[in-house]
Amino acid sequence: MKQKNDGPTLAGEGDTDYARYMRTEVLLDLQRRPEEVVHRDELLFQVAHQSTELWLKLAAAELTEAVARIDAGEPAPAELLLGRAILAVRLVTDQLEMLARLTPADFQALQPALGNGSGAESPGWRQTQAASRRLARAFVRYLAALEIDLVTLYSREPSDPVHRLAEAMVEWDDRVSLWRVHHYKLAVRVGSHGVIGTPGSPSGMLAKLIDHRFFPELWQARASHARGGPTGEACLA
Incomplete structure (x- = not known):
């Protein structure tokens, strides 16, 4: 039996297996060094932002696996994977509260360190966007294979696996939208950007994206079903 005082067994840098597996020496050295810092x-x-990139990396991976499960005809596992992606974006949204602790003066003081960097350049977000679009196309293929359109989809029982998957996709859309809302509010509060409509305001671009949906036809279908009206064809891609 391994003793608690045994040394590390994994290859890599670090005094413990935890440090080597988690690559903590590399991870904790990814921030700017004290001599490079412009503002504390x-x-x-x-x-x-670095932790956001990690959570988005996970979200994109879960969405990608969900696409594979849908293509394999497995809606239930795909729904569970979407739940993970949803929680990842929820955590990303919650940690915006840390950035809200910055004052506009503090943010202006550290901006020179950012160069021309922008959150719009986030590789994690771009991967997540691409995975969301692939998810939409996979769902369309799956409905077509089952000969289900959006009219009959929302006529199914809420416990039906396909119905549950559709609702998970709607929740994903909603969670991303809430992230955008909080991001916009942060830009106004900390970045001192103008309100919606201010010419040249970066917050204006954020505000325009709040109502963007990856799966707009799903939203239309569920609302139309609630009203008892027609929903039309499934076309999410």
């Missing part, structure tokens, strides 16, 4: 809040800013 750069650490807060980098930690918040």
Whole structure:
């Protein structure tokens, strides 16, 4: 039996297997060094954004696996994977509260360190967007294979696996939208950007994206079903 005082068994850098597996020496060296820092809040800013990239990496991976499960005709596992992606974006949204601790003066002071960087350049978000679009196309293929359109989809029991998957997709859309709302509010509060409609305001672009949906036809179908009206064809891609 392995003793508690045994040394590390994994290859890599670090004094313990935990450090080697988690690559903590590399991870904790990814922030700017003290001699590089322009403003003390750069650490807060980098930690918040770097951890966001990690959560988005996970979200994109879960969405990608969900696409594979849908293509394999397995809606229930795909729904569970979407639940993970949804929670990842929820955590990303919650940690915006850390950035809200910055004052506009603090943010202006650290901006020179950012160069021309913008959150719109986030590789994690771009991967997540691409995975969401693939998810939409996979769902369309799946409905076509089952000969189900959106009219009959929302006529099914809520416990039906296909219905549950559709609702998970709607929840994913909603969670991303809430993230955008919080991001917009943060830009106004900390970035001192103008309100909606202010010419040249970066917050204006964020505001325009709040109502974007990856699966608009699903939203239309569920609303139309509630009203008892027609929903039309399934076309989510």
